[in-house]
Amino acid sequence: MTDTTHPFAAIILAAGKGTRMKSDLHKVLHPIAGRAMILHLLDSFAELALARTVVVAGDRREQLEAALAGHGVTIALQEPQLGTAHAALMARDALTDFDGDVLVCFGDCPMVRSETVRAMIERLHAPDAPAAVVLGFEPDDPLHYGRVIADDDGIILKMVEYKDADEGERACHLCNSGLLAARAADLFALLARVGNDNAQGEYYLPDVINIAIADGRPCAVVTAASADEVAGINSRAELAAAEARWQAARRLKAMDEGATLLAPDTVFFSWDTAVGRDVTIEPNVFFGPGVRVADHVLVRANSHIEGASLASGVKVGPFARLRPGTVLEEGSFVGNFVEVKNAVLHAGAKASHLTYLGDATIGAGANIGAGTITCNYDGYFKYRTVIGERAFIGSNSALVAPVTIGADAIVAAGSTVSRDVATGELRMVRAEQLVKPGWADRFHDTMKKKKAAGKDKAKG
Structure with missing residues (x-):
């Protein structure tokens, strides 16, 4: 469980079409080690005594409803899909009466550890009371990830998507995993203020941080222990890579345990x-x-x-x-x-x-x-x-x-x-054995003569 007495809920975003998977199966239902990736995420969250879990669905909603039946999950619909902030806002009705902490995460990022989420919630309740906490990570190659611009104390100065970042901001290697924690009242108030004035015309979840900062409220970043923990899965190749990482870790665990x-x-x-x-x-x-x-x-x-x-x-x-x-x-x-x-x-x-x-x-x-x-x-x-x-x-x-x-x-x-x-x-259940002395010898002689005659006929 978390070290705070505050109730805790999770919003899992799973409304994307997952077109790069080239599959009739919903992306987050593809298995790792024989279990749907979204269930790996729920298993991790189970250690944190979640009060509520809301999965935001869109494409192939019926598959998610069937797979998550019996898991204590509420399904919220995002239609149309207008970005990650819009998706998170779709969970508001399911959490109308909820007054606690909320983690927003992604169903295709299944290897987030409970210890990491716990660290985010603890940071949310630190003495400086940040409006929100972001999970950052430092990949070997930052590629096109959104950047977290923060000071040495982990206080965020700015969140920026790669497409909207300048060269100096792109030089920062602290990237945004997409995971965000905030108090429910703060989260939905901030989400409602997110606009779509950006290169893609979408409502971006990271803008929650920029709005809070503009209001004069601090926001903080917690860095994941490993980039692998927050790696998203969007293609068959990435699914295979996640499987390989999971298997490697499990083999080490087996050997460590004797x-x-x-x-x-x-x-x-x-x-x-x-x-x-x-x-x-x-x-x-x-x-x-x-x-x-x-x-x-x-x-x-x-x-x-x-x-x-x-x-x-x-x-x-x-x-x-x-x-x-x-x-x-x-x-x-x-x-x-x-x-x-x-x-x-x-x-x-x-x-x-x-x-x-x-x-x-x-x-x-x-x-x-x-x-x-x-x-x-x-x-x-x-x-x-x-x-x-x-x-x-x-x-x-x-x-x-x-x-x-x-x-x-x-x-x-x-x-x-x-x-x-x-x-x-x-x-003993066997048919009576029949013995005919010499029968096999006579059979072989007859068949050899027939075979030889056939060869002579073919030559003629």
Whole structure:
């Protein structure tokens, strides 16, 4: 939470068309680490105990409403889009009765940290009581960003868009991230006074600062720790760059917390992946959403894991695929080219290779032979397979669900089992072997003669 008792709200601007994304999906819904970029922003704000959140929408509003349902967000409409100050003003009705601090930010700038927002709010309530606080940043190349002209104490002298800046102002490398914090009453009063007498004919949010300064009220700037934190995402290339930055940071976090990544750049985490201590992750491993990895787990190379829970001592892969609903209990093992979906392997159970286990419960200590398949789907419904403790399923077996294999039972290799197998029972389901001595030799002789005759005919 913030260190102030003042209530806190956020206005997230997301009304732009996002044309550079070349997409039918709203720009702020494009994912980073498997989660929509705007949800990353909401996750960060959740640590600040927000009282209100207003998302200003325009193009593809219905997509935002669907994606943000259940997140406690109010949608405000900006139509037409007349600039960032106009967009922020569209949130006024949703915050009519709100008397607290307001942060204005952008939905396509998803990596803003809660610590940074907290610093802005604290600065807003410093003894000099600035009318507003801007978040600045210092990029390696300031490009065409708007500039924040400030003194050595961080008091802003002027805000200027690049297009309207002179050469001296463009030489300043303190740039405007677009984030702004102010008290609600101050913010909306200032927004209402913003004009559009500029090169683009738009209502610019930074003009709030210039108006307050003209009124004789101080405004302050807080500088972000890194330019990456405030990088906007406007194209597929920028989205990929944001993903790369997020992954790099997450890999470092995993290693700092005690995991070994043999080739870090080849491991990809999801936004909610949880990895314990003394976990070893080999190259080319992908984690989708919903994965929990306990301590002392080994994930071998080229494995794909999503929606799965791995207990202590589990071994996975190489070339394994764990799909949602997979639970691997302590000491269980899923080997190469094994796919598991909505299945539980209890302690010590193992499926070493070339197996599909879907909608199944595998008892502790059970052994699943190579090529085993749980036939869980009949084209209309899915059914469950239950395999008891210490059961042994021979290679190349098909278990036709719903079916139960009892504890300590043995299913012979090559069996197709469609009825329950009792505890301790041997089940062998094979057709009788037919033996015809000499048949193969006679077959080969006949076929060789036919082939030779065909070649002679072709020559003639």
